[in-house]
Amino acid sequence: MTKNKLFLTNTLSRNKEEFKPQTPGKILMYVCGVTPYDNAHIGHGRCYVTFDVLYRLLQFLGNDVAYARNFTDIDDKLLNRAEKELGDRLRYQEIAEKYIKSFTQDMHDLNCLTPTFQPRATQTIDAMIDLIQRLIEKGHAYVVDGDVYYAVRSFPEYGKLSKRQLEDLQAGARVEINDKKRDPLDFALWKTEPEGTFWKSPWGYGRPGWHIECSAMASTLLAPHIDLHGGGMDLIFPHHENEIAQSEGVYGPNFANYWLHNAFVRINQEKMSKSLGNFFTIRDIFKEFDPMVVRFYYLNHNYNIPLDFSHDGLQAAEKSYKRLVRVFEDVNADAITNEQLQQSSIIEKMLSFLCDDLNTAGVFGVLFENLDQLKAKPEEAAMVKRFLNIVLGLTLLPLKEKIVEITPGIQALIDQRETARVAKDWAMADKIRDQLRAMGVELQDKKL
Ligand SMILES: [Zn+2]
The missing domain is CATH 3.40.50.620 (HUPs)
Structure with a gap:
C-alpha cells in the first residue's frame, strides 16, 4: 500500500x-x-x-x-x-x-x-x-x-x-x-x-x-x-x-x-472547554450513545474544522451507523489481508480521500454512495468492512440495546400516544413519538 x-x-x-x-x-x-x-x-x-x-x-x-x-x-x-x-x-x-x-x-x-x-x-x-x-x-x-x-x-x-x-x-x-x-x-x-x-x-x-x-x-x-x-x-x-x-x-x-x-x-457556537464550564465528558455521552457511534460521529466531521456538537447530530450518526452495521452484519472479513484490499475500487476511492488531509467525511461519502451495490458484492463488502475495521477503527458490531427505565412520566406519554393512534390522530402520535425518542425511548408499533 x-x-x-x-x-x-x-x-x-x-x-x-x-x-x-x-x-x-x-x-x-x-x-x-x-x-x-x-x-x-x-x-x-x-x-x-x-x-x-x-x-x-x-x-x-x-x-x-x-x-x-x-x-x-x-x-x-x-x-x-x-x-x-x-x-x-x-x-x-x-x-x-x-x-x-x-x-x-x-x-x-x-x-x-x-x-x-x-x-x-x-x-x-x-x-x-x-x-x-x-x-x-x-x-x-x-x-x-x-x-x-x-x-x-x-x-x-x-x-x-x-x-x-x-x-x-x-x-x-x-x-x-x-x-x-x-x-x-x-x-x-x-x-x-x-x-x-x-x-x-x-x-x-x-x-x-x-x-x-x-x-x-x-x-x-x-x-x-x-x-x-x-x-x-x-x-x-x-x-x-x-x-x-x-x-x-x-x-x-x-x-x-x-x-x-x-x-x-x-457547543452553541462557543468553544467547549472546562474553563468555560460548557463541556461534556466522554462518559456523559456514553451513557446515551454507543462509543462506536461517538467515534463515527467525530469522523463524519473533518478534523480541521470546528465540530458543532449536538444531540441531534449524534442521533443522526447513530442512525447511519446502524445502517452500516446492518449492511455488514453477515459479512465475514476476518480472513482478508491488507494486500487483498488493493483490489477494491471502492477502497481505492476511500483511501484517496483519507490520504488527502484525513478527509474522513469524504471517505463516508464514498461508502454510502456505494452501500447498496455492496450488498450484491459480498467479496468487496468483506474488503470494505476490513478497511473500516482496521483503518477507521469502526468495529461494526451490533449496538447494545439501550435499557431505559420506564418512569411513570414515560408510561403516561406512551399511553397518550396509544390513545392518539386509536383516534387516528397521527400528528399527535408522531409528536409524542419524537418526544419519547428525545428521551431515549424508541417505540416499536404493532398494527392497531
Ligand atoms: Zn505537550
Whole structure:
C-alpha cells in the first residue's frame, strides 16, 4: 500500500504538504496527552480519535510508527484537585492514577489503539533537568531564586508556529505580580518548591513547567528531531511554540517537520472547554450513545474544522451507523489481508480521500454512495468492512440495546400516544413519538 502519498496540513506552513518522514518507512510521532485530574471531555475524544486514525493509516500505508502520547501527571491542576479531593496536595499521584485509569478506559471504548509509548512526566524528570541545564548553558534560560525561566528573546524564531510577532505578544502580555522574570514573555522551565518536596535539582527542590515536559519526553522516547507532532489547536500557543523554543534551543532545527492540529469541539457556537464550564465528558455521552457511534460521529466531521456538537447530530450518526452495521452484519472479513484490499475500487476511492488531509467525511461519502451495490458484492463488502475495521477503527458490531427505565412520566406519554393512534390522530402520535425518542425511548408499533 505504498503507492498512496499522504498529504497533511502542516501548521508550520499552513499548507497541505506531502508527508515525508526523515527515514522512509519509519515515523516518529508525538501527540500531547491529557493532564489526568478529571475525566476526559469530548474535545479530548475528538483529538485522540483523529490521531488514532492517522496512526492506523500510517501503519496501513506500510510504515513502522513509534507513537508517543504522554500524561502530564504533575501540574497545578493535579495539586489543586488533590487538595480538594484528598485534603493534601502532595497526594496528587493518587489523583493521576485514578484519572489515567479512566482515560485509558475511555480510549479503549473509543477503540483507539494503544500508543507505542505512554510516558508520564514524573518518570522523565532527569531528562527535563538535563534539558534545562543545557538551555542555561546555551544562554536560552536563566535562574532566579531557584526558578528557571526561558528567555524568549534569545530564540529569534519564536512565534513561527503560531505566526505571532514578539511585539504583538509584548503589547498583550499581562503584567504579572511575578517580577522575577526579566521579560514578561519568558516562561517557567522549573518552579521552586520548599526544601524536601518534589524533585531535587541543581537549582534546589522544585518541579518542572508544563512545556519542558513534552520536549523532554519527545526527545527521550523518540528523538530530538521527530516527524510529526500533534495536538488540539488550543495548544499551538503557547505550549507548542514553547516546545519548539526549548527543543530547537538545544538541538537546533527542526524539532518536528510536521505539526498537525485538530479543531475545537463547539457547543452553541462557543468553544467547549472546562474553563468555560460548557463541556461534556466522554462518559456523559456514553451513557446515551454507543462509543462506536461517538467515534463515527467525530469522523463524519473533518478534523480541521470546528465540530458543532449536538444531540441531534449524534442521533443522526447513530442512525447511519446502524445502517452500516446492518449492511455488514453477515459479512465475514476476518480472513482478508491488507494486500487483498488493493483490489477494491471502492477502497481505492476511500483511501484517496483519507490520504488527502484525513478527509474522513469524504471517505463516508464514498461508502454510502456505494452501500447498496455492496450488498450484491459480498467479496468487496468483506474488503470494505476490513478497511473500516482496521483503518477507521469502526468495529461494526451490533449496538447494545439501550435499557431505559420506564418512569411513570414515560408510561403516561406512551399511553397518550396509544390513545392518539386509536383516534387516528397521527400528528399527535408522531409528536409524542419524537418526544419519547428525545428521551431515549424508541417505540416499536404493532398494527392497531
Ligand atoms: Zn505537550
